[in-house]
Amino acid sequence: MNLSTAAAPHIRTRDDVRKIMLDVIIALVPATAFAVYLFGLKALVLILTCVVSAEAFEFFIMRFMRAKKEFRPDGSASVTGLLLGLNLSLAIVWWQAILGIVVAIGIAKHIFGGLGKNFWNPALIGRVFLVTSFPVHMTTWLTPFDLQTTATPLMELKESITQGGAAVTGATSTGSYSISEMFLGRIPGSIGEVSALLLLIGFAYLVIRKRIKIPVPAAFVGSVLLISWLFYLVNPLYGHPLYHIFGGGLMIGALFMATDMVTSPMTLKGQLIFGCGCGGITMLIRYFGGFPEGVSFAILIMNALVPLVDIFSRRKIFGAVKSNA
Amino acid sequence: MRSLTFRGGVHPPERKELAKDSKIEHFDDPSRVFVFLSNHAGLPAKPLVKPGDRVKTGQKIAETGGTVSASLHAPVTGEVLEIGKAYHPVSLKPDQAIVIERKGEDDWVLMEPAGSFRDFSAEELIKRVKEAGIVGLGGAMFPTHVKLSPPEDRPIDTLVINGAECEPYLTIDDRMMQEHGRDIAKGIQALMRVLGVKKAVIGIEKNKPESIAAMRNAVKDTSVEVSAVKTKYPQGAEKQLIYSVLKQTVPSGGLPMDVGVVVQNVSTAFAVYEAVELGKPLIERGLTVTGECVKAPKNIIARIGTMASEIIDRAGGFDEDQLDRLVFGGPMMGLAVPKLDVPIVKGSSGLTLLSKSSASAKEEFACIRCGTCVVACPMFLEPYLIYLYTSRRRYEPAVELGLLDCIDCGACSYSCPAGIELVKSFVLAKKVYRSLKKGAKG
Numbered sequence: 001m002n003l004s005t006a007a008a009p010h011i012r013t014r015d016d017v018r019k020i021m022l023d024v025i026i027a028l029v030p031a032t033a034f035a036v037y038l039f040g041l042k043a044l045v046l047i048l049t050c051v052v053s054a055e056a057f058e059f060f061i062m063r064f065m066r067a068k069k070e071f072r073p074d075g076s077a078s079v080t081g082l083l084l085g086l087n088l089s090l091a092i093v094w095w096q097a098i099l100g101i102v103v104a105i106g107i108a109k110h111i112f113g114g115l116g117k118n119f120w121n122p123a124l125i126g127r128v129f130l131v132t133s134f135p136v137h138m139t140t141w142l143t144p145f146d147l148q149t150t151a152t153p154l155m156e157l158k159e160s161i162t163q164g165g166a167a168v169t170g171a172t173s174t175g176s177y178s179i180s181e182m183f184l185g186r187i188p189g190s191i192g193e194v195s196a197l198l199l200l201i202g203f204a205y206l207v208i209r210k211r212i213k214i215p216v217p218a219a220f221v222g223s224v225l226l227i228s229w230l231f232y233l234v235n236p237l238y239g240h241p242l243y244h245i246f247g248g249g250l251m252i253g254a255l256f257m258a259t260d261m262v263t264s265p266m267t268l269k270g271q272l273i274f275g276c277g278c279g280g281i282t283m284l285i286r287y288f289g290g291f292p293e294g295v296s297f298a299i300l301i302m303n304a305l306v307p308l309v310d311i312f313s314r315r316k317i318f319g320a321v322k323s324n325a
Numbered sequence: 326m327r328s329l330t331f332r333g334g335v336h337p338p339e340r341k342e343l344a345k346d347s348k349i350e351h352f353d354d355p356s357r358v359f360v361f362l363s364n365h366a367g368l369p370a371k372p373l374v375k376p377g378d379r380v381k382t383g384q385k386i387a388e389t390g391g392t393v394s395a396s397l398h399a400p401v402t403g404e405v406l407e408i409g410k411a412y413h414p415v416s417l418k419p420d421q422a423i424v425i426e427r428k429g430e431d432d433w434v435l436m437e438p439a440g441s442f443r444d445f446s447a448e449e450l451i452k453r454v455k456e457a458g459i460v461g462l463g464g465a466m467f468p469t470h471v472k473l474s475p476p477e478d479r480p481i482d483t484l485v486i487n488g489a490e491c492e493p494y495l496t497i498d499d500r501m502m503q504e505h506g507r508d509i510a511k512g513i514q515a516l517m518r519v520l521g522v523k524k525a526v527i528g529i530e531k532n533k534p535e536s537i538a539a540m541r542n543a544v545k546d547t548s549v550e551v552s553a554v555k556t557k558y559p560q561g562a563e564k565q566l567i568y569s570v571l572k573q574t575v576p577s578g579g580l581p582m583d584v585g586v587v588v589q590n591v592s593t594a595f596a597v598y599e600a601v602e603l604g605k606p607l608i609e610r611g612l613t614v615t616g617e618c619v620k621a622p623k624n625i626i627a628r629i630g631t632m633a634s635e636i637i638d639r640a641g642g643f644d645e646d647q648l649d650r651l652v653f654g655g656p657m658m659g660l661a662v663p664k665l666d667v668p669i670v671k672g673s674s675g676l677t678l679l680s681k682s683s684a685s686a687k688e689e690f691a692c693i694r695c696g697t698c699v700v701a702c703p704m705f706l707e708p709y710l711i712y713l714y715t716s717r718r719r720y721e722p723a724v725e726l727g728l729l730d731c732i733d734c735g736a737c738s739y740s741c742p743a744g745i746e747l748v749k750s751f752v753l754a755k756k757v758y759r760s761l762k763k764g765a766k767g
Contacts, residue, residue, distance in 0.1 A: 004650040005417075005663050007749035009735035010677070010684050011337055011493065011656045015742040017690040074690060116691035116743075213696055261695045266707060310710075317727045318332075318705045319564065319577040 017115075020261075021075030023211045027202035028082055028256065034198050035191045038144040039090050043191045047085035049094050053101045054081030061110050076115050080104055083123035083256060086192025087249070087296075090147070091140035092130065099133075100126035120303045121260045124296050131296075141188040150188050153177045153247035157239045158292035182246035193252040196245070203255040212259050215268055219275025220254035220282075221245060227283045238287060250282065253295035263303040270306075270313035277302045277309075329528075330555035331565040333703035335736045337493050337558055337657065339532060344615045344622040345496040349504055351626050352639050353431065353609075358400045358630030359411040359422040359668035360386065365460040366467045367393030372423055378405045382431040383606050386423055389455070395468045395671075396458040398606040400628035403428040412667045414633075414653040414660060415466070422630070422668065439604030442515035450519045450601060457600035458607045458671075463487055463561070463590035464654055466672035469597070472587060473519050479582040484517055484525040485570060488540065488591040489554060489561030491530060492655025495675045497611040498591050500624045502529070502536035506543035509591050512598035513549055520587055525549045527591070528570045532556040558657060559734040563588045565703050577730050592674075607671060614640040616678035618648045627669060633676050634665040649684045652677040656684070657735050687744030698737040698747060704730045708737035708747045715754035720761070723754055731755065 036044045058077035062068045084100055092100075104126030112118040131138045143150045151159075156176065177187050185195025193199075206212040224244055231238035244250065258264060258278050265274045278298045285294025302309075362369035370387035380386055380399035387397035406424045413420035436456060438444075445453065455470035475481055486509075490498040502509060517525050527544070529537050531553050541551045552570040554560055564575045566588065573584045581588050592611060599605040608629055615622040620641030627636050633651060637643055652659035653673050669676075698708035706727045714723035728751060737747040 001645065001648070001665075003648070003661065003663050003665075004684065004686075005661045006650065006684075006686065007746060007752075008652075008659060008661075008733075009337075009657045009739045009748070010650060010652050010659065010661060010679055011739065012687050012744065013335075013337075013740050013742065015740075016688060017693055017743055020693070020695065020742055076693075114691065116693045261693050264694070266694060266696045266699050266709065314726075315699070315705045315707060317577055317730050318568075318703065319574050319579065319730070320727075321576065 018075050020211055021079050023206060023209050024079050024256075025075070025082060027205045028086065028192070030198040030201050031086065031192045031195055031252070032082070034185060034195050035086065038185070038194065039142070039147070039191060042090060046088055046090070046092060046094065046097055046191065047082065049097050050085035050088075050101055051078050051081035053098045054078060054084070054105055057101060057105045058110075061106065062114070066110070066114070074115065077105060080109070080122045080126075084126045086252065087123060087127045087190045088130070089138050089140055090142050090191060091137045092134070093137065096130060096134050096137060100130045103129040116262050118262060119306070120300055121257055121263045124257055124300055128296055128300065143188050144186055144194075152189050152292065153182060153187055153243060154286070154292040157243060157247070158286070160237055160239070161287065177247070179240070179242045179246060182243070187247070190249060190252070193249045196251045199251045199255050213261065213264055213271050215271035216259045216264055216275045217254040219272045220258055220278045221250070223276045223279025224250060224283060227279065231287065244283070244286065248293050249295040253282075253299055254278070257295070258299045258302070263306060265306055265309045265313060267310070267313045267315050270309045273309050273313060274302050274306065277305065328555055329552055329569045330557055330560070331568045331703055333701055333705065333736065334557040334559060334565070335701050335740050337739060339556075340494045340615075341496050341499070341532065343494065344613050344624055345499055347623040349497075349500050349611055349624045349626055350639070352631065352636060353628065354427060355401065355628055355631040355635050356427060357406070357632070358425050358427070358628055359632070360397050360400065360425065360630040361411070361413055361420055361422045361668070361670055362387060362390075362397070363413065363416065363420055364397060364466065364629065364671045365395040366465060367391065367395075369421065370394060370397050372408055374405045374423065376405050376407045379403070380405060380425060381434045383434040383608055385606070393468055393471050395460050396456070397423070398458055398608050399425060400608040400630050401425060401427040402430065402432045412662065412664065414662055414667050414670060414673065417660060417662070425630070435604035436600065436606060437604060439602060442511060442518060442601045445515070445518070445601060447519050447521060450515055453600050454519070454597055456606070457596070459593065459596045459600060460607070460671050461590060462592040462596060462610055462672065462674070464658070464672045464674055466670065469589070469593060472589070473516070475582040475587070480585060481520045481582060481587050482522055482524060482585040483571065484513070484520055484522050485567055485581070485586055485588045486513055486525060486527040486591055486594055487561050487563075487566055487588055488527050488529040488533075488536060489566055490533070491558045491561040492657055492659070492675070493558070494615045494677050495613045495655045496615070497613045497624050497674060499533045499536050501592055501595055501611055502533070503539045505595055506539040508598045509540070509594045510543040510547065510549065511602060512594035512596070513544070514547060515597050515601050516589055516594060523548055526570045527551045528554045528560070528566045530554055530556045530560055558736065559703055559732070562703065562732050562734055564732065577727075610669075610671060610673070612636075612669065612673055613675040615675060617680040617683050618644045618678035620644070629671055630668045632665075633662070633667050633669060636669065636676060637665065637678070643678050644680070647680040649679050649681040652679060657739065658733060689745060690743035692743055692745060695742060697740045697742060701736040701740045703734060703736060704732055706730060708751075712745065712747050712750055715750045720754055720758040724758060728754060728758070
């Protein structure tokens with residue numbers, strides 16, 4: 001009889017990395033389905049192109065370039081593919097999307113060592129690559145259902161800030177979309193970012209399943225709320241706080257991009273610092289930068305600071321007299 | 326009201342239903358016993374018998390081998406066959422043991438005098454505890470008389486009795502409290518007398534309501550309190566239990582006595598009662614034989630040195646096809662042994678026979694920085710980070726990050742979704758670091 005003499009503990013959680021990735025995908029299903037409903041079949045084709053090419057490219061890298069014979073897909077590439085797909089403009093062409101995936105998986109992820117080793121959120125690197133390489137495609141926005149070229153709520157707001165309010169209409173001194181339209185998602189924008197409600201439902205699922213670093217989105221959304229509220233008090237032209245929260249990429253960024261486990265800090269304190277940093281930089285860009293949107297850059301900048309934030313926010317050991325940082 | 330618990334920890338499946346309703350049975354007739362000279366932490370005991378000697382149950386067969394050591398007593402009446410070797414369930418290698426073949430019924434040698442603990446002075450009590458060879462029965466096997474003699478500059482004001490039994494599967498402390506509550510209460514009062522303390526708190530996890538009720542009833546005329554603590558692993562770890570019941574923090578690198586506390590297990594308190602009031606030395610202990618692979622999981626009081634295989638037979642045997650491993654102790658901190666013919670020691674609180682499905686090996690992934698281990702660690706360490714160093718044999722930075730504060734509880738490895746062997750790496754790293762340091766000193 002052969003008895004195992006493996007080390008303690010002899011029982012382990014049934015959780016594994018694959019199940020975590022699957023849960024993230026499940027959490028994004030409502031927003032994905034809604035995107036297809038709003039923007040039609042092309043949205044579905046783009047998203048699937050991203051997911052399939054991400055898994056295929058990762059498999060190729062692992063099996064052939066890195067010669068890992070035992071590699072079995074863990075689902076992380078699908079998450080990257082899905083997130084990039086949801087962050088595309090509908091005007092993007094399929095081969096551009098694949099190029100974005102190559103950058104995301106190849107450069108942002110595997111150059112640094114693959115799963116768990118990357119500094120930057122791969123999907124965001126892919127998105128930023130596309131924004132800078134194909135700026136016209138990535139900033140052509142279409143209205144839901146009839147797919148007419150239009151401006152996003154935040155583009156209207158940017159115009160209002162830079163031109164002193166000429167474009168701003170409506171009682172809330174915001175744009176041509178109501179807060180409830182933005183909350184529900186009947187607005188132009190990246191394929192999967194539009195419905196705050198459905199993203200929140202997905203987020204709630206991750207919270208229930210304990211799959212998410214809750215302090216990150218709490219600090220991110222909280223700091224945006226605080227900053228935009230203060231600016232709004234000073235001058236309503238800066239836009240209503242809820243406009244900033246529901247009108248663009250903030251929800252998908254705070255709930256699903258900044259919370260990427262690999263590229264966010266490990267301690268409570270670190271996660272709060274990280275979230276506040278994301279919120280602060282987002283608002284700096286939105287108010288004073290050249291883009292109407294600032295979530296992607298804000299998260300990427302804070303991603304780069306995570307190693308420092310981790311060092312700065314070491315926990316105090318139980319019973320320690322002074323901090324062990 | 327603040328809930329009685331600590332921060333961190335995990336909730337593994339409890340699996341206590343396997344054995345919690347089975348009354349404690351006695352197993353008094355093993356064919357042979359193997360009494361290790363190292364049946365305790367510290368120096369091995371020195372044998373007082375030689376092959377061929379006839380010994381009686383309770384007769385002293387080895388004396389303490391130094392200050393931190395404990396004496397040994399014959400667990401059965403019979404003949405010493407040899408001082409040979411057997412596989413030790415803690416050091417996990419063959420070790421010296423006195424082998425006694427049982428011959429006939431127990432012919433007891435009891436310690437004199439025996440009677441109410443109230444008739445003993447503190448000095449007499451501590452002498453009796455030492456004489457009886459009592460060690461920490463929670464698993465650490467630290468000689469109890471040493472733990473009860475803190476240095477002068479560490480005044481003790483509180484005795485904490487550990488009835489948490491936070492290890493999954495194990496139910497022996499639960500049964501002991503239900504079936505021997507009054508005796509345990511006497512043992513606790515004897516311990517209080519030794520330490521000269523007025524305050525004693527028994528910490529019991531809330532998943533043992535019968536034990537909480539039994540102990541409350543048993544201590545109702547005394548100053549001993551019973552605290553129902555949250556069911557969470559590792560609630561029974563010394564520093565965590567002290568925090569839960571007293572809200573006191575044992576300093577990093579320190580011992581409970583640094584905050585005026587001594588912790589003893591309920592089974593140890595019972596052993597003290599037996600030594601004082603019945604004159605019985607520590608020659609047997611209760612343990613849970615459990616796990617999916619045992620036919621009839623139960624709680625058994627067995628003689629020290631009985632082979633695990635014989636005890637498992639008493640629990641109806643096991644399912645050979647399904648058995649993955651035999652763990653001495655519980656599944657979180659217990660040690661897996663390579664065969665069934667391993668004798669129990671004074672610290673063996675359970676024999677857990679895990680099936681292939683309950684103990685299956687995990688697929689290992691890269692760390693995805695999910696932060697689960699950071700949340701789980703009851704010592705507030707950052708296991709993922711320490712592992713970056715220990716896995717590369719870089720001990721100094723690991724120690725700076727708190728490696729030596731690790732209590733080996735395994736909450737990190739248990740909860741890691743990437744299946745990384747965190748605590749295994751820490752246990753090894755601590756061992757290597759300490760021996761390197763010893764070597765450096767000379």
